Amino acid sequence: MAAKQNNEKIEATDAGVGGPKPWVFVLMVLTLYWAINYLDGHGGGFNAKVYAPHKDATVVASLKVQKTPEEQALEGGARIYRGICAACHQPNGLGNSNAGFPPLVNSEWVLNASPDRIIAIVSNGLQGPVEVAGQIYNKVAMPAQGVALSDEDIANVLSYIRRNIDWGDAHNLPLVTPEQVKAVRDNDAIATRSTAWTADELKQQFPDSQ
Template structure:
């Protein structure tokens, strides 16, 4: 291995690696030990941090939060509990949906969810854009009022109607289902029914 000599005292202070790039030679100068240890230390720390904050849920034993996902889950739980405090426990059945349709306050909550998640396909007034008209008596995947909830939760039409069970909490799905059901009977001019859309019986009486 070639050596480079200091012209002042002829003492060896660098060694060449033997690599030559168009006349440019490369010195073999290893990184300082503290830098190497710091580099490997950050890698080890990142693995441990990921395991604690992500794989383990991101909570400390004292209830503190270590990761964004834990903060998100805590906030979601907080607002779910706050909503339940005003609506009570909501059970997905026909009786609940019919009852919610009689409450202007709760329908307003469902309308806000509809505006954020449904209006882009079904129009702000429910008359239909790329999604079907929700204001008439003809439906494609709905035979009963509870089917409204099922379609919103699980989706339909091989994904043309997306599932919202991963996007909304169940109480929100129930609220927006009641609002969608309340749009029926307005018979607004909008997207024309398709051949697969059939008229179904009226919703149950309150």
């Protein structure tokens, strides 16, 4: 024990002051350059939503083909249709003739060349009786949707019902644009109207489209 103590030299200062040579720091700078590149490639741009530890994930985002305006419009329309319209007109668009809900599929009101009339119906509602696809619906009382929906929403949902290939070949009309909707809704007759349309009034207001 005593031997241990005597042998041990606790030096007050450390003589060797040698430190890393300058090239070590050059190497560290190079490593820093590598690190920045590595983080660029694997760090996902410090984005909270990128999880893949490979460069691929960021590339993937740029690779995904942008959705066309048409697809966006139809998808938006489908969402609105499911949320609002499908309750009466059913998801398949066939309506429910027993309960007095007319179909949209192959309906002459929907598939009119000009969308003005159907824009007016969605905006202000419709009061029966009305003839759809050869059948007369007396109890129709469609509420006005114009307050809750923007021009774009109405355009999208109308595009969806007029251009839904699944509903039949006739449903292949061009997209309804928000401008078209705005034009109809800005019309005094519609903007000031507080009651629902009747079929006759519609035919009168938008005669050219029959």
